[in-house]
Amino acid sequence: MVEQRMKQSRRGPGRPREERVTGAVLDAVVALVAESGMSALTMDAVAARAGVSKPAMYRRWSTKQDLIIAAAESRIGPLTVPDMGDFRAELHAVLTARAQAYRQPGVGRLLAGVIGAAAETEAEPDDYRAYTARVTSETRHVLERGVARGDVRPDADLAAATTLVAASLLFRLVGEQQVPDDALVASVVDLIGRAVGVPA
Amino acid sequence: MVEQRMKQSRRGPGRPREERVTGAVLDAVVALVAESGMSALTMDAVAARAGVSKPAMYRRWSTKQDLIIAAAESRIGPLTVPDMGDFRAELHAVLTARAQAYRQPGVGRLLAGVIGAAAETEAEPDDYRAYTARVTSETRHVLERGVARGDVRPDADLAAATTLVAASLLFRLVGEQQVPDDALVASVVDLIGRAVGVPA
């Protein structure tokens, strides 16, 4: 979990945390990154921009990496795709939603920052793994449902296919530094459809 | 270019650079990252580990990012694949070579660091783009040769396919933090082969 202490229904004594702070900080992070890149993402700058004190930030996110991940998640969010009867349509839905999220200003650099931050520590960062797991699980689920339904080949390597799909938009954005547009989404759906779809 | 001054045949006056320094520094970078992650990759730490002074480093790489990219390139290196008469075989060769390079200790974190460093600056980092271009161009070339040869569909979106291929190993390594093994290579070749190969 990124938020260090969950808001319990049972509130203890003392002044409660101000909700305003959390939102303002995440907004400030995204705005700063969008404007000037990760190097402008100073904890002091975030605090100043959000109108918040540094201790208030560190009470919520114990480290800068945590904050970066939290900000990224706040702009990408979870996603569930209903059964649409066709794995190609579902893939298209997933990728379209993700592409939209990735096109928000600052999100590209923010994701690059998330990746960079994950390499900082010696230990494997749990938050990061949980995050990527969540991102890939949607695609994985669509493919598995396709196998069950019968429009995805049962002998396809779903892990590899999932990696391909999840990586495509991210690499276009972060590696090639280009916008993941609808044309890319359509092409990926087509290519993966041919790769794992049952032959006609 | 990463090395700031090319070694000209016409050497100027003064003491020439010691070759020892360049190699020792790159080795130190990789070793430090492999041992303790990017956060241990201090310029001072690199200098100490390499038995080299900081000015000697900055004479070669004007910035930390440059050094990181140079270190990554030193472990990955260029690659040219001869015409093997079959784009699947060529893809397999490319991916096998890349997977081997990626399995070296520290390279995963180093690549994550390259990505993170690219997001730092506001401007688009030329070195970084050149680097990713080199990585993708091998795959791109193989696919284009396949079109010319006739075993790749001419109507396939080669850009998207290239992105998929290049991203797969990298995302497996950096995003999913797992080793890109030969099974993944085989699966990617199979999937892409079905996706862009001419139907039987």
Added chain:
Amino acid sequence: MVEQRMKQSRRGPGRPREERVTGAVLDAVVALVAESGMSALTMDAVAARAGVSKPAMYRRWSTKQDLIIAAAESRIGPLTVPDMGDFRAELHAVLTARAQAYRQPGVGRLLAGVIGAAAETEAEPDDYRAYTARVTSETRHVLERGVARGDVRPDADLAAATTLVAASLLFRLVGEQQVPDDALVASVVDLIGRAVGVPA
């Protein structure tokens, strides 16, 4: 005045202050200083040690300096010396009482803290001046009574003599960081007796 609101006989509405708090806080201050020095004298630490909340403290002493002075006074207290017919005897009484007070654990550091706190603000701190005035006035009074009685030279500089007497124990304690023992008291009485006493 250090206590911000005197306990009036006419008590207003609302819950009255708990007497327990004031004493517990002053005790906690002295205990903390005696144990670990002024740097351990955090308002939070005092509150925790006294089992009291910070607002309860700030209701009584508006600032940390006020609290320090109050704590010092609580261990030193006022002093009135009756006419004993001999200024040497009276001086001895004053200094013995003060030396005893100064020998309490923590009081030395606390007084050093009082002095340090007085230098903090740009303006001259009234509380501090009132405090030192009270400390010197006892000696001053004894000497003036001696002049009136006739066993102190009328042409002696009583201000200077007072300064000497008051400073002696304090400097031995705070400057030389040694215990102001009875031998020092006796010597000071003897020296000042010779300095301002009427010749035989």
Added chain:
Amino acid sequence: MVEQRMKQSRRGPGRPREERVTGAVLDAVVALVAESGMSALTMDAVAARAGVSKPAMYRRWSTKQDLIIAAAESRIGPLTVPDMGDFRAELHAVLTARAQAYRQPGVGRLLAGVIGAAAETEAEPDDYRAYTARVTSETRHVLERGVARGDVRPDADLAAATTLVAASLLFRLVGEQQVPDDALVASVVDLIGRAVGVPA
């Protein structure tokens, strides 16, 4: 010693320390204290005022207390009094020099800060003890020379007399917050002269 590394005649490798820094910092300390009191004596403020970086300061004085003591010493300095054939004259010389030093703007508050800083730490601060020892030793030496010469009573408690003399100016300055003027010096010389001088 306050300066952390003595300037040896044998200079080591590396860039030497800039002399400018040390002087500029001590000047800035005194100026800030003179203008706005100890509370304005922020390490950041000193650095800014001196045109110096914080690390450059911490390389020279490992702690704020060290810096305060160093600044005080820079304005008070050592003192040696030659044999003048009369201990009263020598005392007068010592006290006049000290009073002059104490009258410099900011020195009073600075000395209060030194005293306060000494109470911070749990352990006894060596620098502080060495400093007060140096201050008292001049007076002590004058009195001992008087005993040898024969114009100071051999049965006088020289330790107590020294404490009285050293404390007088300091307490007038720091405790009573008044200027130690020449009249005080004259009175102290007269009083101590009567107290320890051999009777006519």
Added chain:
DNA sequence: TATTAAGCGAGACGGTACGTCACGTCTTAGG
């Protein structure tokens, strides 16, 4: 052979951000 330009390790420099700590205030729930 002497000069000179550029290399070298060492380490201090200004700057900037870090994450922490303390102050004094404010907000909650309850007595």
Added chain:
DNA sequence: CCTAAGACGTGACGTACCGTCTCGCTTAATA
């Protein structure tokens, strides 16, 4: 109006790292 608990903004702390600069020296090509 008091109480304890605890979050808040402010601002200083001492540390770490960046990239630069200054030292005294070494190394080779040039004059």
